Amino acid sequence: MSLLEVKDLHTSFFTPAGEVKAVNGISFTIEKGEVLGIVGESGSGKSVTAYSVMQILSHPGKIVSGSIKFKGQELIGAEDKVLNSIKGNKISMIFQDPMTSLNPVYTIQNQLLEAILLHTDRNKNDAEKRALELLKMVGVNDPSKRLKQYPHELSGGMRQRVMIAMAIACEPDILIADEPTTALDVTIQAQILDIIQNLQKELGMATILITHDLGVVAGLCDNIIVMYGGKIAEKGTTNQIFYSPKHEYTKGLMRSIPSSVEKGKRLVPIGGVPIDLLNLPQGCAFSPRCDKAMKICLKQNLEHIEAEEGHFTSCWATVKEIIEKENIEGGVLENGK
Amino acid sequence: MENKTINHKNEAYLLEIKNLEQYFNIKTGFLKTSPLKAVDDISFAIKKGETLGLVGESGCGKTTVGRTILNLYKPTGGEIFHNGVKIDNRKAIKQFRRKAAMVFQDPYSSLNPRMTVGDIIGEPLDVHKLYSTRDERKQKIQELMTLVGLSSEHSTRYVHEFSGGQRQRIGIARALAVNPEFIVCDEPVSALDVSIQAQVINMFKDLQEQLNLTYLFIAHDIHVVEHISNRIAVMYLGKIVEIADTEDLTNHSLHPYTVSLMSAVPIANPEKARKRKRIILEGDVPSPLNVPSGCSFRTRCPHATEICANKTPLLKEVRKNHYVSCHHVEKN
Numbered sequence: 001m002s003l004l005e006v007k008d009l010h011t012s013f014f015t016p017a018g019e020v021k022a023v024n025g026i027s028f029t030i031e032k033g034e035v036l037g038i039v040g041e042s043g044s045g046k047s048v049t050a051y052s053v054m055q056i057l058s059h060p061g062k063i064v065s066g067s068i069k070f071k072g073q074e075l076i077g078a079e080d081k082v083l084n085s086i087k088g089n090k091i092s093m094i095f096q097d098p099m100t101s102l103n104p105v106y107t108i109q110n111q112l113l114e115a116i117l118l119h120t121d122r123n124k125n126d127a128e129k130r131a132l133e134l135l136k137m138v139g140v141n142d143p144s145k146r147l148k149q150y151p152h153e154l155s156g157g158m159r160q161r162v163m164i165a166m167a168i169a170c171e172p173d174i175l176i177a178d179e180p181t182t183a184l185d186v187t188i189q190a191q192i193l194d195i196i197q198n199l200q201k202e203l204g205m206a207t208i209l210i211t212h213d214l215g216v217v218a219g220l221c222d223n224i225i226v227m228y229g230g231k232i233a234e235k236g237t238t239n240q241i242f243y244s245p246k247h248e249y250t251k252g253l254m255r256s257i258p259s260s261v262e263k264g265k266r267l268v269p270i271g272g273v274p275i276d277l278l279n280l281p282q283g284c285a286f287s288p289r290c291d292k293a294m295k296i297c298l299k300q301n302l303e304h305i306e307a308e309e310g311h312f313t314s315c316w317a318t319v320k321e322i323i324e325k326e327n328i329e330g331g332v333l334e335n336g337k
Numbered sequence: 338m339e340n341k342t343i344n345h346k347n348e349a350y351l352l353e354i355k356n357l358e359q360y361f362n363i364k365t366g367f368l369k370t371s372p373l374k375a376v377d378d379i380s381f382a383i384k385k386g387e388t389l390g391l392v393g394e395s396g397c398g399k400t401t402v403g404r405t406i407l408n409l410y411k412p413t414g415g416e417i418f419h420n421g422v423k424i425d426n427r428k429a430i431k432q433f434r435r436k437a438a439m440v441f442q443d444p445y446s447s448l449n450p451r452m453t454v455g456d457i458i459g460e461p462l463d464v465h466k467l468y469s470t471r472d473e474r475k476q477k478i479q480e481l482m483t484l485v486g487l488s489s490e491h492s493t494r495y496v497h498e499f500s501g502g503q504r505q506r507i508g509i510a511r512a513l514a515v516n517p518e519f520i521v522c523d524e525p526v527s528a529l530d531v532s533i534q535a536q537v538i539n540m541f542k543d544l545q546e547q548l549n550l551t552y553l554f555i556a557h558d559i560h561v562v563e564h565i566s567n568r569i570a571v572m573y574l575g576k577i578v579e580i581a582d583t584e585d586l587t588n589h590s591l592h593p594y595t596v597s598l599m600s601a602v603p604i605a606n607p608e609k610a611r612k613r614k615r616i617i618l619e620g621d622v623p624s625p626l627n628v629p630s631g632c633s634f635r636t637r638c639p640h641a642t643e644i645c646a647n648k649t650p651l652l653k654e655v656r657k658n659h660y661v662s663c664h665h666v667e668k669n
Contacts, residue, residue, distance in 0.1 A: 215603025
């Protein structure tokens, strides 16, 4: 049994302009101690996936269908009592913006104690000791002084550390980090990633790292999911994704990052404009921007195909490759544009 | 360097910045103000047709440098020369601004939502009276839109109808309206997604070749700066700590801050990322209101010694065209 099993999850936002299918049928599992990276551009549905797992979607967002199982227990439609014992306790989350996710009118101590007292049966004295210990674990200098301070007195990096301390307060099984370093500077980013990596090893928690930065996942993750338009474009081990990407979107991404090309050479951008979630294309979500789109790409969506062991892609081009390799003839695979 | 427009023989500088200072007075108490040294004694020069990259973390003053050069803030000290002419009076500023433009970071807030795209791009033309008839104005706007890859039929639309990448193109078209020779690009791609970022970076390069532009390219993403710049300057707390040719700076960085910055940048290559040794700096950037004495980096520097606290290091040429301000970097 997997630690977390997400199956055919659909999450939509019901806006006046229509239904925005932010997450459009994704499935994945995460095992104990695994570090899973979810990468994608803005609007690809990576954060909404996390919010769905945590069930903290705000109006007008709603999980339409699918299943999320934590240690075999179904979370969708579960009673509040069950959810409250899991949220923040067994599965916890770090948010993108440490500036706005702490309450400005309470001290750090107050906010840390809230998490500890709510989920454990420690008394206040023990909880205070625990808070101090947590701050030390995440590398906050002078922790006893910090406890008395308010969020505005701390720097961005310090605030993110406090957020991490809060998230690991109950030694969760799964830590979801939603763009944990996007709002931070490079040198601070390195500190925070280092802390997450060390804590992950120390506590053995499974970690879902959501980011748009391919560089961040490269050094940290065991497995990677690439999302586009609310769907999983490709998933596999880190090496598979980086060294033999199968989906045309992943290939495009790899070509368009400045560090991937030789100096002085031009970047190869992905053409077109980002996807409009109100008007999803009929076939593959990436087909309007894809140079290699075939007739079938425009018509039909491919759930996924296993290109090599553990490496799944939803790209018809991979199917074509396989067919060509096997010498099967088929008229559907002609150029469609 | 493939850029052929650099004139190495007589080193004609388009822009020369000498000891530039920009202090802001910040209220720090009742009736008490203290100077915030956003830019503190900075000197550099940009050759015609060159791209100088400016990197640093937030709050290091890189945006202020860009804005002060264009006189959006009046510099509190130092001198700016454009083609040898000192920019210090109204006439000079006005003339300089017809030759210089700026592209802003946030394409969502730097364009007026109540103006049509045509009017946004046409505004610099109006300000500098660069046309004689309405038709000429319209034609110029259409030319500019085509130049940046927008459809000229869209000139009557409003900004909200465009995506982030397209908005940044509008911002660039506005900057190009005055037919500038120098553009300050202030984090022009950091608000964009990776796939769109590449489109805009390519466009900056194409426009540079086509129109012989000179850029001051400000960004915090070293990979982007590395890709587009001929030379790079690294800033820390209002000062330039290192400046060198791109190759030299990225492969042989000398200042401890640059070294750690380079090692901290995530690289999209799992093998390299796992193998390389990262130098993780301790602590945070000190407040610019309370800059450490001597070398401002010493509080986080792994090599700091006594001299660093007592003496402010100067920017010295340690190799050809490679300037570093550190007591511990030997000249060789």
